[in-house]
Amino acid sequence: EEALNHPFLRSLHEINEEPVCSTPFSFDFERLSFSEEDIKDLIYEESLRFNPDMMEIPF
Structure with missing residues (x-):
């Protein structure tokens, strides 16, 4: 709330149009615990979504 009242953002904030x-958000996914290897795999899989050609390149 304080940030929205800052002079830099004040013109962008209209309380009646917020x-x-x-429904409440569920942030249960943030409670998952991943190993370093799990995180590497997730990053790699995500990168393949944007660069599917990389699947064909052997390491």
């Missing part, structure tokens, strides 16, 4: 979330 979106409201009708």
Whole structure:
């Protein structure tokens, strides 16, 4: 709230037009515990979504 009232952002903030979330967010996914290797695999899999050609390159 304080940041939205800062002079830099004040013109972008209209209290009557603020979106409201009708259902609470679930952040349960943030409680998962990953090993370093798991994180590397997830990053690699994500990169393949943007660069599918990389699947064909052997390491």
